[in-house]
Amino acid sequence: MHAPQIDGILETAVYVDDMEAAHGFYSGVLGLERMVAGERLYAYDAGPAQTLLVFHRGHTGEDVETEGGTVPGHDTTGHSHFAFRISGEQVQPWRDYLTENGIDIISEVTWPAGGTSLYFNDPDGNVLELAAAPLWPNFLS
Structure with missing residues (x-):
């Protein structure tokens, strides 16, 4: 059995320490439109059906409960x-x-x-x- 088709990458994530500096860079310098602004994540329109997620490093390791289900925790260093x-x-x-x-x-x-x-x-x-x-x-x- 073959794997079902993947249609592309929807989201790419980067982790930062300073969310406002990141916003100044991704929006102000690179010109990406911010679609979501939260305490732990900003989401930017990076092209048709493509989203750049900017996560606040150290604030995303725990699972997040939503009405639709649980978003597993994730984080990175370096x-x-x-x-x-x-x-x-x-x-x-x-x-x-x-x-x-x-x-x-x-x-x-x-x-x-x-x-x-x-x-x-x-x-x-x-x-x-x-x-x-x-x-x-x-x-x-």
């Missing part, structure tokens, strides 16, 4: 990583924009397939990536 997809035409505008906003590009990679990734940090030191295709076999354009 710096995490995730990537935003961009078009190849947007690599230089993003380079310029990050520089203009005082965001250091900590690394730039040209992948064997020809795509480009720009790496930088959020205020908590999480490693973010802006990636332009081609990169992975399933990310060609």
Whole structure:
């Protein structure tokens, strides 16, 4: 028996110590619209049917009871990583924009397939990536 189909990743999570600094960065610098603001989590629109969850580190380890059921506790330590997809035409505008906003590009990679990734940090030191295709076999354009 084969696994049923997965349609994609709906949510990506990052854990931060300072929720307001994170909001200033994800909304103010990256331009993501905040959809939910709570004590332990902010949720941002990261593209069609894609959500970036910003969790308050150390405040999410316990289960949360809701009317619909229990949300299991989760947490992480250290710096995490995730990537935003961009078009190849947007690599230089993003380079310029990050520089203009005082965001250091900590690394730039040209992948064997020809795509480009720009790496930088959020205020908590999480490693973010802006990636332009081609990169992975399933990310060609």
